[in-house]
Amino acid sequence: MGLSNNITATLNFIAILASIPIIVAGTWLASKPDNECIHSFRWPVVILGILILLVSLTGFVGSYWNKQGLLAFYLFCMAVLITLLLILLVLSFIVTRPDGSYPVPGRGYKEYRLEGFSSWLRNHVTDSGRWGKIRTCLSESNVCIKLTQDYITADQFFMSRISPLQSGCCKPPTACGYNYVNPILWMNPANQMADPDCYLWNNDQSQLCYNCNACKAGLLGNLRNEWRKANVILIVAVVVLIWVYVIACSAFKNAQTEDLFRRYKQGWV
Incomplete structure (x- = not known):
């Protein structure tokens, strides 16, 4: 039984x-300008990582000091957290699969169409009820001002690889034919009827293209790219956690069996 507990303690340390990469990935996501403006997308990964850390500490204490109740609690909670992490991974893969980007001739960056992204993302991020607050948050950030530096x-600028958010929010669509002055100042459109967003562009730095569908699409493009990068870390972490959990369950079961046998033997003697 002591060997099983030592194995479980080691597994909980793993x-x-x-849990640390999960917390780091969540913190990285939360620090991005787009996630700063979408509070519901900001903290889930961080919270899950912290809970996994706390539950793993509980399992470590329970196995090191042979607290069977704590070990049972650890196994139950870890099963729930791994399930939640798997649900988050599957959901993020499904909703970030569609890519609304399209190449622009003669440009290093891409532009984005709102209808090219999943309806779930569009409904939960860019609907009229949420976009007002997101728009205000983006306009107060340095996302676009940074381009001028x-x-x-x-x-x-034309050969740069700016982010989807900058491509959609900080400049008018290329099809409008605006003349470049600086990255956030454009004049005299040649084809203003090419896109409804052409009429929404404004050189006022508090407005720019924050009211444009291109800006909403750029925000979704940023979210897609960031979450798909974070998913790589989360997949590795969840595989390790599942492996640890399966072995920990086996070790816990062996410890229980050995304890039962020891009690039976003491009663027989």
């Missing part, structure tokens, strides 16, 4: 280590 000439 689970503690596995990074790019000076038109050629530099």
Whole structure:
């Protein structure tokens, strides 16, 4: 039984280590400008990572000091957290699968169509009830102002690989034919009827294209790219956690069997 508990303690230490990348990935996601403006997308991964850390610590204490009640509690809670993490992974893969980007001739960056993303993302991020607050948050950030510091000439800007959020919110659609002055100042559209967003562009730095469908699509493009990067870390972490959990269950069962046999033997003697 002591050997089984030592194995479980070691496995819980591995689970503690596995929770750290989850917390780091969640913190990275939460620090992004788009997630700062979408509170419901900001903290789920961080919260799950912290809960896994706490539950793993509980399992470590229970196995190290042979507290069977704590071990049973650990196994139940870890099963719930692994299930929640798997649900989050599956949901994120499904809703981020459609890619609304399309290449623009003569440009290093891509542009984005709102209808190219999943309806779930569109409904939960860009509906009229939520977009007002998100728009205000984006306009108060330095997402677009930063472009004026990074790019000076038109050629530099046109060949750049700016983020989807910057592509959609900080400049008018290329089809409008606006003339470049600087990354957030554009004049005299040649084809203003090419896209409804052409009429919504405004050189006022508090407005720019924050009211455009292109901006909503760029936000979804940013979310898609960031979550798909984070998913790689989450997949590795969840595989490790499942492996740890399966072995921990086996060790717990063996410890219970050995304890039962020991009690039976003491009663027989």
